[in-house]
Amino acid sequence: MFAVTILGCNSAIPAHGRNPSSQIIQLQDNSFLIDCGEGTQMQLSKFKIKVSKISHIFISHLHGDHYFGLIGLLSSMSLMNRTQDMHIFGPALLKDIILLQCKASDTDFSFQIYFHELGENGLIAETNKMMISSFKVNHQIDCWGFLFKEKKNPRSIIAEKVKSYEIPSSFYEQLQKGEDYQTKKGTIIANAEVTNENEKPRTYAYCADTIYNESIIPIIKEVDLLYHETTYLKDQEDKASARFHSTTVQAGQIAKKAEVKRLIIGHYSSKYESIDSFLKETKEIFENTELGIEGACYYV
Amino acid sequence: MFAVTILGCNSAIPAHGRNPSSQIIQLQDNSFLIDCGEGTQMQLSKFKIKVSKISHIFISHLHGDHYFGLIGLLSSMSLMNRTQDMHIFGPALLKDIILLQCKASDTDFSFQIYFHELGENGLIAETNKMMISSFKVNHQIDCWGFLFKEKKNPRSIIAEKVKSYEIPSSFYEQLQKGEDYQTKKGTIIANAEVTNENEKPRTYAYCADTIYNESIIPIIKEVDLLYHETTYLKDQEDKASARFHSTTVQAGQIAKKAEVKRLIIGHYSSKYESIDSFLKETKEIFENTELGIEGACYYV
Numbered sequence: 001m002f003a004v005t006i007l008g009c010n011s012a013i014p015a016h017g018r019n020p021s022s023q024i025i026q027l028q029d030n031s032f033l034i035d036c037g038e039g040t041q042m043q044l045s046k047f048k049i050k051v052s053k054i055s056h057i058f059i060s061h062l063h064g065d066h067y068f069g070l071i072g073l074l075s076s077m078s079l080m081n082r083t084q085d086m087h088i089f090g091p092a093l094l095k096d097i098i099l100l101q102c103k104a105s106d107t108d109f110s111f112q113i114y115f116h117e118l119g120e121n122g123l124i125a126e127t128n129k130m131m132i133s134s135f136k137v138n139h140q141i142d143c144w145g146f147l148f149k150e151k152k153n154p155r156s157i158i159a160e161k162v163k164s165y166e167i168p169s170s171f172y173e174q175l176q177k178g179e180d181y182q183t184k185k186g187t188i189i190a191n192a193e194v195t196n197e198n199e200k201p202r203t204y205a206y207c208a209d210t211i212y213n214e215s216i217i218p219i220i221k222e223v224d225l226l227y228h229e230t231t232y233l234k235d236q237e238d239k240a241s242a243r244f245h246s247t248t249v250q251a252g253q254i255a256k257k258a259e260v261k262r263l264i265i266g267h268y269s270s271k272y273e274s275i276d277s278f279l280k281e282t283k284e285i286f287e288n289t290e291l292g293i294e295g296a297c298y299y300v
Numbered sequence: 301m302f303a304v305t306i307l308g309c310n311s312a313i314p315a316h317g318r319n320p321s322s323q324i325i326q327l328q329d330n331s332f333l334i335d336c337g338e339g340t341q342m343q344l345s346k347f348k349i350k351v352s353k354i355s356h357i358f359i360s361h362l363h364g365d366h367y368f369g370l371i372g373l374l375s376s377m378s379l380m381n382r383t384q385d386m387h388i389f390g391p392a393l394l395k396d397i398i399l400l401q402c403k404a405s406d407t408d409f410s411f412q413i414y415f416h417e418l419g420e421n422g423l424i425a426e427t428n429k430m431m432i433s434s435f436k437v438n439h440q441i442d443c444w445g446f447l448f449k450e451k452k453n454p455r456s457i458i459a460e461k462v463k464s465y466e467i468p469s470s471f472y473e474q475l476q477k478g479e480d481y482q483t484k485k486g487t488i489i490a491n492a493e494v495t496n497e498n499e500k501p502r503t504y505a506y507c508a509d510t511i512y513n514e515s516i517i518p519i520i521k522e523v524d525l526l527y528h529e530t531t532y533l534k535d536q537e538d539k540a541s542a543r544f545h546s547t548t549v550q551a552g553q554i555a556k557k558a559e560v561k562r563l564i565i566g567h568y569s570s571k572y573e574s575i576d577s578f579l580k581e582t583k584e585i586f587e588n589t590e591l592g593i594e595g596a597c598y599y600v
Contacts, residue, residue: 100393103393
């Protein structure tokens, strides 16, 4: 499973039962949290998502609706006696804010936190199953998007075949990369004989809060799943631009130009009680759009 | 109306649908917030309590379950274009934390905040209807309780009587304080003739997080309504003491010794899914006890 679960889909003020931004990305037993608005720990609990599995947290920017829930989540993890390291990626001041709050309560967390400051575009984290890059978007303050790319060898081993050719397991990694095998007697076993081609690694891009910005298109090109904010409906384009946000139509245009497979929208302004028109307007530009809804799980 | 509404009644970790500490005190059109755990703004919205009426916020101490929701609440007030001043009372570092978070998001609030550092016991705030004092309690870190006392003149004017005696309105304040009135001709109108005795001003005390501590008894003596924490049931007295918290029995004993009229309990440990035993155990010591429940309104 490689999936995205939306924990909060509203913009600045929590309203109409919708919470501020947060998402969880799950790939088998790896869990990554993107943004952490107030109430994220309650949402994780509500949707029965194990917080102990989260190893990395990515904070796109320091507007409160994207990180005010972080200190509460970390505190609860500590009260639950977490021991596993936590890696937090965000703007530089995030570290100061968390450390000041720790000082104020005179407590040390039960686990080690490694803070990583976001900067230039590029790879920022890697696990055995996932590679995560960050890229700058264009918002009122410094703000980053994140690209998740599954780590996958180009080829996978056919168990019966490697066994019958008596290929040692020490050579499996090379086989997965596409190399042929030479036996001790000098016989060449063609790679295609003992491996199958894997599907392309799956990709997910989170574009955070951003004004309409075509410069991100090469970075998110052809991703399997794209999250792009739609704070406003199309008739509010001026307001969207003034506040460095995007409309439904603009999100659809980015998805279309980047030729992504599917689009999730979200970060709805609190001024909208109903969000039905968001889906309709975005689909007019990019058909393969889904409405971001809290608790819903989107497979990549 | 002089009433307390519980917004969060759980201790450290939000659990079992219970939220971290927060209460709102309402006296006619005055609203005061005590503590502001994560999710307080959502609770205020859920219970349809107008945030615009809140003029004073009192933060008892800097354990996160008592203040992590403050920055979110203030930010939302600003996004809703509040203009009224806000007075915040708390430990010194609270100001630094809030200002650092404002700096990080590069935003100024739409209203003025006045920070007041808690210190020695005594009067800290006064409105036309309420006097609020703080007092030290005994917890792991610096922590304060708050005493709310209605401002009330000893006597109230009987409208028809002051009219018939032609007493000028400029003398009403003195009448309310109990003075007699002398007419221009020198006749003395006895105060009791034109006023009625008022009931005693009502009082509410919030004891925050505290170990069993008899030194607060003189301060909360005979209050109409007392909130005292009961983090643990009576069989966990050792754990309660070690963590500077109280049990059901200890809260009951404080209420009994202080001869208060009624007691509300709360701040239940997350280890308890059901809180029924809290009421039963406390009532064994102090009969006039009520279980603190979120959304419930307790008249003072």
